[in-house]
Amino acid sequence: MTDSLNPDLPALDIHAPTAVAGVDEPGVAHRSSLGVLMRPIEAISAVLLIGLIGLVLASVFWRYALGSPITSADEIASFMFLWIVMFGSVIAIDRNEHLRLALLLNAMRPRVRQLLEAIGLVIMAAFLGALLPAAIEHTYFEGDVISPGLEISMAWRIAGIPLGIVLMLIALAAKFLRETGVRDMLISLAAVAAAVAVLWLMTPVFAQIGKANILVLLVGVIAVCLAIGVPIGFCFGSGALAFLLFSTKLPLTVIVGRMDEGMSSLILLSVPVFVLLGCILDATGMGKAIVDFLGSLLGHVRAGMSYVMLGSLYLVSGISGSKVSDMATVAPALFPEMKRRGNKPEEMVALLGTGAIMADTVPPSIVLIVIGSVAGISISALFASGFIVALFLLIMLAIAARWKARSENLAGVRRAPMKVIGKALLFAAPALVLPFLVRGAVTEGVATATEVSTIAVLYAGIAGMLLYGGIALRDIYRMLIETAAMTGAILLILGTASAAAWALTQTGFALYLAEVMKGLPGGWIVFMAVTVVTFLLLGCLLEGLPAIVLLAPLMFPIAKDLGIHSVHYAMVVVVAMNIGLFAPPVGIGYYIACSIGKVEPDAAMKTVWFYLGALVLGLVAIALVPAISIGLL
Template sequence: MNAVIDTAERDLLPSMETLQVGRRTALMKPIEAISAILLLVIVGLLIAGVVSRYFFDQPIVWIDEAASIAFLWLAMLGTAIAVDRSEHLRLTVLVARLPERRQLLAETFGLVLTGTFLAVLLPQAYKYAVGEMDITSSALDMPVGYRVSAIAVGIALMLSLVVARLFRSSSFSHFLISASVVVVVAVVLWHLAPWLRSFGDLNIAIFLAGGTALCLALGVPIAFCFGIATLVFLCFTTTMPLVVMVGRIDEGMSSIILLSVPIFVLLGCILDATGMGKSIVDFLASLLGHVKAGMSYVLLGSLFLVSGISGSKVSDMATVAPALFPEMKRRGHKPSEMIALLATGAAMADTVPPSIVLIVLGSVAGVSIAALFTSGFAIAMVLLVALAGLARFKARHESTDGTRRATGRLILKSAVVALPALVLPFLIRSAVASGAATATEVSTVAVLYAFLIGVVLYGGISPIKFYRMLVETAAMSGAILLILGTAAAMAWALTQTGFAFHLRDALSALPGGKASFMLISIVLFLLLGCVLEGLPAIVLLAPIMFPVARALGINDVHYSMVIVTAMNVGLMTPPVGVGFYIACKVGNVSPDEAMGAIWPYIAALLIGLLAIAAVPWFSLALL
């Protein structure tokens, strides 16, 4: 992982990474078609629920349950599509520095680790599904096992794709070395298991922290990093049955609030396809393009508004950069400065609703999403002012002699074209903040609105393009949700060891009270934002950190804004921050060139972050 690791960005979530698309397999064509149908079914069910509740005052009680079933199947099939397309978020900075031969070995070793994890988990997922067959759902009166069978099916599909990629892209010698290392390490750990169990909390550092770090360094996708580390920890340092891990993954992926994730991802795709985001950029350019730092203001303002539609940093940057960068270059802006402003502007806008990170945080920490959306809008304004001030300072010598002010007719024309798109972010924020609708309901209405407006006013979407959007949404959503599932399993393992309680007690006893705890939180989430991106960090630490914050008298919404902002800054901070490299890729600028220019902008964000932490009013004034 605004998330969609932003997958994903190729944000949260995402999402959030720019990897080459893997060669498609024939097996995946029907899977993609099923996923597209499931997404349409979910949207249809949610729209039917909204219409029946608000227009006929007759809620359909089984809709949430049916949508939840389709949602888990969509998520697990999406994880397989993401594996096929190499769209799972991973950290490649360290592997990319290796010689080519060692890169190939590291890639093979990562695939073997991933395949081993899936092979061990598959029978446990089957066992979990069989056990759930004895439980009947309340509304549809059907065995719950039919829903959770999606986990076993998704794992089986991912395993087959990983094996196929090993045969297709790895040499036999690399495979043999990797498999031998895995087998030898497993045998050694098995024999040492009784001794390892006496290590207590040290096992957390060795297996959960160390295992995750090793897998990250090898370029293993983040979701599998968490899964592999947790699986090894449970196998060799506890007597816990592994089927429990599958249950935690199910729980982490199945919250009804998370139904809005694929819907907002689809909304971002529609935004890109119809050009609604570009119309906003053009309108702001007609208003501000003629003043000093005008194009910087337009870039920041566009990210602020477009983020409120798409909910995805990748979508935001991909919409704004191509529309503005040519004109900014013509006016003398350096490419490195443009990338710095693009990256930090995307970080600034990540709290603008609809933010997938805020939705996940509300789900995990039990904080009102309506309050988070309202506060997030204000916090983004604080960061916007900080970045705009720096941009104006840097543009103090900029020449605007050859720039003409847009005519009133042109401004009016661009405003009319942009108006339907401009309405959407404010519609989303006001509907959720007022309590008129849930985030899931608003996401569905927003998709319907954007689709109809896009078809009628912005040139439409061809059936082929729409189908590809549905499949892309499934892949991005699956990548985001698998991170949430495996991170939830790791968080549960931490809780079971008692480490979470020890950490909570240590943090509560810090000298300096609120101020010390807030500073430690900022540093911690800055570091985690660099490596993990927002979504997994939230799932791992929110259950630990929020009780401490509450005990110290820190408001939930205020603390949420501080940690989310810290993670966003970390995400864009080189040399590790994934978002920084996404911005470089979108703007087609070398990371080495952009790295030197981004630090003043990072400093501006940090000043804004410290102000947000020190002054709760910024977070709470609009509540």
């Protein structure tokens, strides 16, 4: 299970694609380590986000309305984006929103857990402290590079990295001093220092064992950090740092450069905008309007409320791009009526979680955006395929739900009058337009994912203000801060995972993996089976985004050599990974669904496997029948 740096907070996520962060409830003031010192950082982040959205909107207007694109728009956006990521990472530390795996940590006794929390903070600070001189050096060297459009030094852009590192170190120090006792401070500092000393003394041994050192220095360090609850982004960064320090003579600027590259793809500009779109969805109630309409349409048939849940997840995910936001929108609106009809809470939670798996390939999917960026696949093709794949999985779940509902109590259930349906449709119509706007514009190539996401934010904001009760200025500011924090948490994972992936390639692991995979008997079918098992396990044990960043550059070229279409392979990877994410007893998504549905995880554990089985059958069909995912491309 994944949570925040604070074990006392609930394991929840604010618009994260696949992981969970313990966060404060919306509208509730969180306890800041830095107090008023965070306010200017939050304010700057909010201004940068507004500026980024305004810039993209202006660029769209100039390009399509005036036929004269803003030539330097991409450069300005890249400058702003990197600063948003770094400042957002600082906010995420202060607000306890960096994503981490806490399954083992939460099983520890409170005293041991507190000590491991302190050790985790020291590891994070050690990673940042080691990287700071390299970040300053990287910024200095970039000072000689002049941007072609703005004609200014690229150091202005890269300076966000060392500044962000300094601010993160300050936030960590404040947290360490506030939350850690003197004894734990001394033990944690000594433990990390001893571990570094042991690795340094073993440097000659690492040189002798050659490529096998990657198991200790990269995989081993990452695994240990994950186990003790260090945030995922810092786990990958620490692994890459250990590999470079103790087995190579390469400068640490390599890590900074790889992080910069991993966090700076223009395709990823849409991530914070889609996160903000999800916040607007929650604040305005647009998602609930869709749920109410589907309920009036299908609520009277057997398994009708299950169909409404699946259909709502399918449509709502086309607005938010977040599984957690989807589930949190749908569950409160449907669970009371489903209970009245005799549905068991554990059945409802099982369908809720597996429905979120189904909906994760529905555009806009942040996971698809990331995989397109890393593997070099067309986002429009991924969105078009994801739409069909999700529909196929929806049908599989609907069949399973109908079988489960064969004894459902429909006493007193009546078909909604046409007047009620029409009223619900009229109220939901502005919200129903949004998912089709996003999908249609991107898949038809009318605009890029970033442009469409920005237009969608503008549309949702106006519709929310005029038709759905409006949004208070205070709530808008809060949403901007939440967006910055989650963007920082997500992109830091991508940046450090990119550095770890680079380390893997330097050891020759990529070539070795390619040779092994190509040598498997059975051709592409066996390779696809290995892929399914691999990403099922990674979905359980790791988390989606770093798994994609680590393995996509290695696996996709092999798939292409075996004649597997990249979009087809991407769908198999994403679906397998998400099934693993929701598979108990380890899959963190399963615990999110239980938390939202207010059901004990033990109670729903047996029930969820029936629906997971339906999804696994669907996954096998998707893997073996390419036409399901690419037939309409």
